[in-house]
Amino acid sequence: xxxxxxxxxxxxxxxxxxxxxxxxxxxxxxxxxxxxxxxxxxxxxxxxxxxxxxxxxxxxxxxxxxxxxxxxxxxxxxxxxxxxxxxxxxxxxxxxxxxxxxxxxxxxxxxxxxxxxxxxxxxxxxxxxxxxxxxxxxxxxxxxxxxxxxxxxxxxxxxxxxxxxxxxxxxxxxxxxxxxxxxxxxxxxxxxxxxxxxxxxxxxxxxxxxxxxxxxxxxxxxxxxxxxxxxxxxxxxxxxxxxxxxxxxxxxxxxxxxxxxxxxxxxxxxxxxxxxxxxxxxxxxxxxxxxxxxxxxxxxxxxxxxxxxxxxxxxxxxxxxxxxxxxxxxxxxxxxxxxxxxxxxxxxxxxxxxxxxxxxxxxxxxxxxxxxxxxxxxxxxxxxxxxxxxxxxxxxxxxxxxxxx
Numbered sequence: 001x002x003x004x005x006x007x008x009x010x011x012x013x014x015x016x017x018x019x020x021x022x023x024x025x026x027x028x029x030x031x032x033x034x035x036x037x038x039x040x041x042x043x044x045x046x047x048x049x050x051x052x053x054x055x056x057x058x059x060x061x062x063x064x065x066x067x068x069x070x071x072x073x074x075x076x077x078x079x080x081x082x083x084x085x086x087x088x089x090x091x092x093x094x095x096x097x098x099x100x101x102x103x104x105x106x107x108x109x110x111x112x113x114x115x116x117x118x119x120x121x122x123x124x125x126x127x128x129x130x131x132x133x134x135x136x137x138x139x140x141x142x143x144x145x146x147x148x149x150x151x152x153x154x155x156x157x158x159x160x161x162x163x164x165x166x167x168x169x170x171x172x173x174x175x176x177x178x179x180x181x182x183x184x185x186x187x188x189x190x191x192x193x194x195x196x197x198x199x200x201x202x203x204x205x206x207x208x209x210x211x212x213x214x215x216x217x218x219x220x221x222x223x224x225x226x227x228x229x230x231x232x233x234x235x236x237x238x239x240x241x242x243x244x245x246x247x248x249x250x251x252x253x254x255x256x257x258x259x260x261x262x263x264x265x266x267x268x269x270x271x272x273x274x275x276x277x278x279x280x281x282x283x284x285x286x287x288x289x290x291x292x293x294x295x296x297x298x299x300x301x302x303x304x305x306x307x308x309x310x311x312x313x314x315x316x317x318x319x320x321x322x323x324x325x326x327x328x329x330x331x332x333x334x335x336x337x338x339x340x341x342x343x344x345x346x347x348x349x350x351x352x353x354x355x356x357x358x359x360x361x362x363x364x365x366x367x368x369x370x371x372x373x374x375x376x377x378x379x380x381x382x383x384x385x386x387x388x389x390x391x392x393x394x395x396x397x398x399x400x401x402x403x404x405x
Contacts, residue, residue, distance in 0.1 A: 003089050006096055010076060010110040020140055026106040027116075027145060034119050034146045036066075036127060037261065039254060042134040042141070042175045043154025045299045046188065046247045048278055050154055051133045053251035057272030058129055059083060061264040066122040066130035068115070068143070073279060073396030080118045082125055087117075095120050111135045115142040129262055139177025150258050151178045151207070153187045154250060156194035157298040169193040176201035184208040184257050188250055210257055215249045218242055220310055229253075232266065238274050241282030241292075242309055243302035248273050280395040282306060288313075288385050289378065291399055293392030295321070297329040303389065304337040314339040314384040316377055320370065320394040322350040330390065331360065338387065342377070344370040346394050370394075371401060 001009065039054060041047045048069050055067040064083060072078040080087040095117045096103075103113050115135070122130045132148070134141040156172045172194035179185050179201045187198055189212065202209040218227040225237040227245045229252050237244050251273065255264050264272075277283075280293040282303070294303040307315060315338040321327050335341060343366040345351050354366050367373035377386050388398050 014110045022106045023112045038130045038148040039150045040148040041152040042138045044157045046154035049247040051131045055131045056275035060271040061268040063128040066127040068118040069133040112142040138175040151185045172197035186210045239277045242306045290387045291395040292389045300330045300333045317341040317387045319390040321390040323352040
């Protein structure tokens with residue numbers, strides 16, 4: 001297949017399976033063995049940022065580092081990178097075509113294919129350490145076929161309930177599926193029901209449990225976030241997003257837990273944390289235009305907390321969301337911190353349409369063409385703040401549109 005054909009194949013198989021039987025049989029047929037030192041990260045929110053911080057810290061320490069994260073914003077090759085370079089189209093296609101008949105035989109989903117390609121590529125390139133972000137959940141996730149040196153659970157809240165469970169404790173059980181025998185686990189600040197489930201898993205697997213400590217004195221100076229996470233004072237982040245303090249704290253704690261296996265210096269940590277943050281995480285693409293991929297109530301709370309503490313101008317929101325998200329809670333949270341919200345949609349099979357927003361059209365304006373809506377907002381509110389949010393896929397589309405225009 002060429003790249004266009006491959007991309008269509010992956011789209012056609014995006015949600016073909018969430019069961020592990022066929023995937024496990026495929027891996028067994030390939031005698032799969034992933035022996036690279038890895039840090040495995042799950043969580044409702046923050047896992048991508050934690051993965052990115054750890055990736056940059058180990059890069060600064062001189063290691064050859066692989067990063068696998070999702071979802072991608074523009075191209076599938078963005079999911080797999082080593083030392084600042086994405087896997088090339090040619091490298092990706094070579095692995096894809098080598099295994100295509102097997103992918104078809106076992107009916108693998110797109111994410112299972114993408115995960116296998118990442119593991120194959122990292123082994124081929126001989127990375128020193130790989131940072132692996134789950135796609136969804138933990139126990140049933142395609143990445144959960146490795147034994148890492150550390151398992152991280154950043155946060156737990158209600159999301160993907162059709163697949164992961166209908167309560168926080170059930171979702172915590174699923175995410176705790178990445179906990180392995182005698183491998184240390186690190187968790188963020190969790191509510192009691194989630195923490196109970198994870199503690200029980202750690203006991204069962206004799207996994208030493210570490211809980212991230214509190215950070216202190218967070219503030220914004222010169223468009224940078226500065227905070228303390230003992231023993232480090234005045235840690236700087238290259239962002240204006242206060243919610244990144246908790247993700248950076250998890251990354252700092254993680255480096256301490258595995259310091260005897262993958263040692264780093266304080267300078268490596270500080271330099272790595274100051275590296276460029278992920279796109280579309282409270283990203284100012286213009287002086288008055290923010291892109292943030294908050295896509296569930298927990299993420300929206302983190303976003304509005306940062307807005308409340310850092311923005312004094314009126315905020316006008318362009319909002320699109322997937323139909324399986326808790327849009328009611330998201331809009332309720334968002335509305336308390338902004339001046340107005342304009343609903344829209346975009347070209348994605350999971351995007352909520354005008355008809356699916358019908359319960360909210362009495363309270364919010366809807367504009368079907370997001371490009372026109374954004375243009376009008378930017379012309380009308382030049383002295384205010386414009387925020388695009390609701391879906392990481394949507395803000396990725398907006399970012400690409402802005403770059404092209």
